Amino acid sequence: MSLRRWSVTLLAALVALVTIAPLIWMVSVSLMARGEAAQFPPPLWPTSPTLENYRLLFGSFGVGRFLLNSILISTLATGLALLFTIPAGYAFAKLRFKGRDATFRLLVAALVVPGQIGMLPLFLELKAMGLVNSYAGALVPWLAGIFGIFLVRQYCLSIPDEMLEAARIDGASEGQILRRIVLPVLAPIIVTLALYVFLSSWNDFMWPLIILADQDLYTLPVALAAHSRQNVQDYEIMMAGAVVTTLPVLILFLALQRYYLSELLTGSVKG
Amino acid sequence: MSAVGRVGEARAGWAMSSPALAAILLFFVLPAIASLFLSFTDFDIYALADIGNLRFVGLQNYERLLENPLFWKAITNSLLFVAVGTPFIVALSLLAAMLVNSRWLTWRPVWRVALFAPYVTTLVATAVVWRYLLHTRYGLLNYLLSFFGMPPIDWLGSPTASLPAILLFVGWKTFGYNMIIFLAALQTVPRELDEAARIDGAGWFTRLRHVTLPAIAPTLLLVSVLTVAGMFQLFAEPYVMTQGGPAQSTVTILYFMYEEGFKWWNLGSGAAVAFLLFLCILAVTLVQLRLAKRSGAI
Numbered sequence: 001m002s003l004r005r006w007s008v009t010l011l012a013a014l015v016a017l018v019t020i021a022p023l024i025w026m027v028s029v030s031l032m033a034r035g036e037a038a039q040f041p042p043p044l045w046p047t048s049p050t051l052e053n054y055r056l057l058f059g060s061f062g063v064g065r066f067l068l069n070s071i072l073i074s075t076l077a078t079g080l081a082l083l084f085t086i087p088a089g090y091a092f093a094k095l096r097f098k099g100r101d102a103t104f105r106l107l108v109a110a111l112v113v114p115g116q117i118g119m120l121p122l123f124l125e126l127k128a129m130g131l132v133n134s135y136a137g138a139l140v141p142w143l144a145g146i147f148g149i150f151l152v153r154q155y156c157l158s159i160p161d162e163m164l165e166a167a168r169i170d171g172a173s174e175g176q177i178l179r180r181i182v183l184p185v186l187a188p189i190i191v192t193l194a195l196y197v198f199l200s201s202w203n204d205f206m207w208p209l210i211i212l213a214d215q216d217l218y219t220l221p222v223a224l225a226a227h228s229r230q231n232v233q234d235y236e237i238m239m240a241g242a243v244v245t246t247l248p249v250l251i252l253f254l255a256l257q258r259y260y261l262s263e264l265l266t267g268s269v270k271g
Numbered sequence: 272m273s274a275v276g277r278v279g280e281a282r283a284g285w286a287m288s289s290p291a292l293a294a295i296l297l298f299f300v301l302p303a304i305a306s307l308f309l310s311f312t313d314f315d316i317y318a319l320a321d322i323g324n325l326r327f328v329g330l331q332n333y334e335r336l337l338e339n340p341l342f343w344k345a346i347t348n349s350l351l352f353v354a355v356g357t358p359f360i361v362a363l364s365l366l367a368a369m370l371v372n373s374r375w376l377t378w379r380p381v382w383r384v385a386l387f388a389p390y391v392t393t394l395v396a397t398a399v400v401w402r403y404l405l406h407t408r409y410g411l412l413n414y415l416l417s418f419f420g421m422p423p424i425d426w427l428g429s430p431t432a433s434l435p436a437i438l439l440f441v442g443w444k445t446f447g448y449n450m451i452i453f454l455a456a457l458q459t460v461p462r463e464l465d466e467a468a469r470i471d472g473a474g475w476f477t478r479l480r481h482v483t484l485p486a487i488a489p490t491l492l493l494v495s496v497l498t499v500a501g502m503f504q505l506f507a508e509p510y511v512m513t514q515g516g517p518a519q520s521t522v523t524i525l526y527f528m529y530e531e532g533f534k535w536w537n538l539g540s541g542a543a544v545a546f547l548l549f550l551c552i553l554a555v556t557l558v559q560l561r562l563a564k565r566s567g568a569i
Contacts, residue, residue, distance in 0.1 A: 002375075004375045005375045005376075005377060007375075008370070008373050008375040008376050009375070009376055009377050009378070011370065012370055012371065012373075012376055012382040013382070015367065015370065015382075015386065016381075016382050016385035016386060019385060019386050019388070019389060019443070019447075020385055020388060020389075021411075022389075022397065022400050022401065022404055022443070023388065023389070023392070023397075023400075025400070025404070025411060026396075026397075026400045029403070037403075037409060038409050039409065040408055040409060040414070041414050042409050042410065042411050042414050083290075084290055084291040084294060085291055087287035087288070087290070087291070088287060088288040088290070088291035088292070090287065091283070091284045091285075091287040091288040092288060095280050095281070095283055095284030095287065096277070096280055096281065096284065097280070097281035097282075097284030097285055098281065100284060100288075103288075103292070107295070110295075110299070110300070112552075112553070112556065113299075113303055113549065114500065114503075114504060114548075114549065114552065115299070116504065116506075116525060116528070116545065116548070117302075117303050117306055117545045117546070117548070117549045118299065118301075118302025118303040118304075118305065118306050118545075119302070119532075119545070120302075120306065120309060120528075120532045120538050120541050120542050120545065121301070121302040121303075121305035121306050121309055121542065122298060122302035123532075123533075123538075124305075124309075124314075124538065125297075125298075125301070125302060125305075140298050141298060141299075143291075143294035143298060144291075144294045144295040144297075144298045144299040145291075146295060146299075149291060168276060173279075174279060174280065174282075174283030174287075175283070178287070199391055202393065203391075203392075203393045203394055203395075205394060205395050205506075205507045205510075206506050206507065206525075206529070210529075210533055220393070220396075221393055221394070221395035221396065221507075222395075224395050224396060224399060225395045225399075225507070225510065225511050228395075228399050228402070228511055229511070229514065235403055235409070238399050238403065239399075239400065239403070241396075241399070242393075242396035242397070242399050242400050243396075245393045245395065245396040246392045246393040246396040246397065249391055249392070249393060250388065250391060250392055253388070253391040254384070254388075257384055257387075260391075261383065261384070261387065261451060
């Protein structure tokens with residue numbers, strides 16, 4: 001390898017190390033004994049690694065409950081988002097119906113409106129529906145994912161019309177065409193969309209903070225934020241809480257990053 | 272195709288899109304419009320208990336906001352985040368993208384994933400980590416700075432350092448996403464163009480200004496617009512790291528809206544804040560689009 005290759009690669013390695021250093025430190029401190037992190041100079045590694053903080057978290061802090069809430073809400077949000085957006089995205093791309101293009105233009109225009117604008121009225125609306133302080137209330141915003149419809153539509157545009165026409169001539173119903181012909185073609189984008197919704201709903205903070213009042217219903221981020229605003233001194237416990245909150249999505253991303261990054265790379269060129 | 276088939280297709284089209292459209296109408300469009308109406312009422316904790324207490328107050332919420340120093344503080348803070356944060360984060364993302372796009376780089380996918388990783392982490396969790404990282408006495412950052420002879424900085428406790436501290440965290444958290452968008456654009460810039468400029472003796476900065484930036488101008492605009500919108504929507508960062516302090520130096524518009532609406536239950540006033548926030552984002556985006564059109568970027 002040339003000198004140039006070495007220096008550029010070394011620079012990239014350095015930048016990458018600095019970038020992931022906070023995450024490594026988070027894990028490292030979470031394995032320290034209580035009080036060990038509050039020292040100067042800050043220790044980089046635990047002198048004798050211990051799982052005591054995690055034992056405390058799942059024991060007296062009851063983190064298992066929040067973990068379960070997060071898993072439940074994110075899984076349901078993903079399933080519901082796919083159920084709502086995939087047929088809609090396909091219909092907007094491939095089925096001719098009156099008002100389709102005008103409706104789609106309105107949806108694209110609505111993409112610039114941030115969701116927080118309607119948060120207060122949405123809270124009142126859900127209160128009237130009796131959905132405040134429930135899983136259902138936390139799930140509602142994920143049903144209205146315009147971005148997902150947009151993503152699926154872009155992908156569907158590349159499906160040849162002849163393929164759909166041939167199936168129609170063979171007597172397949174529109175629902176059968178969607179299930180048997182379109183869905184298999186869409187598999188990669190479905191993985192991308194599912195991953196995107198799962199990560200976003202897992203990491204979401206403001207809406208669950210507003211809509212979930214009972215501690216029993218808290219998701220991990222809401223519980224962690226509530227705890228962090230009270231006990232600032234427990235660094236080791238807080239880091240263990242951060243690990244439990246963010247490690248599941250980090251691992252999920254690393255396992256499926258091929259789908260996530262490649263779609264983002266091609267999608268942003270088109271859009 | 273037969274007429275019967277066409278009718279079937281249209282019916283299927285509506286059947287497949289209407290659940291999503293109904294959800295969007297009910298949970299997105301309706302609340303957004305209702306926000307405007309809510310902002311003309313005095314909806315508060317009494318109206319929450321009994322809707323009969325609700326009164327129409329015209330522009331009173333807006334007038335009160337304009338007289339509220341904390342509201343102006345929030346607006347100023349958010350504009351500061353936009354003005355300082357946008358160039359900082361866009362530059363950081365572009366530099367990272369150029370590094371990862373370098374033709375001399377080996378193991379490219381590894382570095383790409385590592386630099387993208389912070390973006391997929393949970394915001395609240397990494398905000399907690401960064402609050403500790405920025406700790407005046409026990410934080411890693413001040414420890415590193417001490418090697419350069421710098422005295423410890425009270426990152427989250429001083430009104431002048433709190434904004435840069437939060438921007439440092441936000442930059443770390445988001446640059447990977449912008450980097451990927453920039454990478455896609457950089458890959459379409461022909462290598463020969465850059466090579467020709469290099470042979471002509473153009474330095475790194477000249478090539479960046481006259482070859483790379485013009486070629487990726489539309490992407491530069493897209494990333495700037497996204498970053499401006501992101502800067503206006505900071506909420507969890509001050510909520511977890513500073514609780515709006517010190518001396519209200521990190522109260523953002525959204526943080527102010529949250530406190531107004533869900534801490535003090537002034538939902539009418541909160542809705543007015545939401546509507547003004549929307550106007551801010553829209554205005555800045557339109558200005559950026561116009562500037563880009565004039566300079567011929569799009």
